[in-house]
Amino acid sequence: MEKLAIKKAILDYYHEGHAKSDPELYKEILHDEWKFFLFHEDGRLRIVDKHEYISWYNPDEVDERLTWKTQFHYIDVTENIGAVKLRIECEEVGYIDYFNLMKINGKWWIVHKISHKIK
Secondary structure, three states: OHHHHHHHHHHHHHHHHHHHOOHHHHOOOEEEEEEEEEEOOOOOEEEEEHHHHHHOOOHHHOOOOOOOEEEEEEEEEEOOEEEEEEEEEOOOOEEEEEEEEEEEOOEEEEEEEEEEEOO
């Protein structure tokens, strides 16, 4: 049951946030304390907060020629915490994302993301 709720939340808000380049969708899934950890191309660690991340997206600039796909590798749940590994990609870019989630007041939130660019 909870795995399905997590999958639906990720598809409805995170996947669609990418597909529509819509920051409002990310606000529905990324916790206010959310952090994104990634490596620069030169190998340095970068940490991005929610405000900066959603500033990268603008629905007026969406490329409707791109087809976004999300494939779940696993969803693991223990009570009100969860972990997800997924692959999200389109024709131009692709990522392996690892999420830590928490169920707060009945709603699943991504609180942490680590990502690896695959293309």
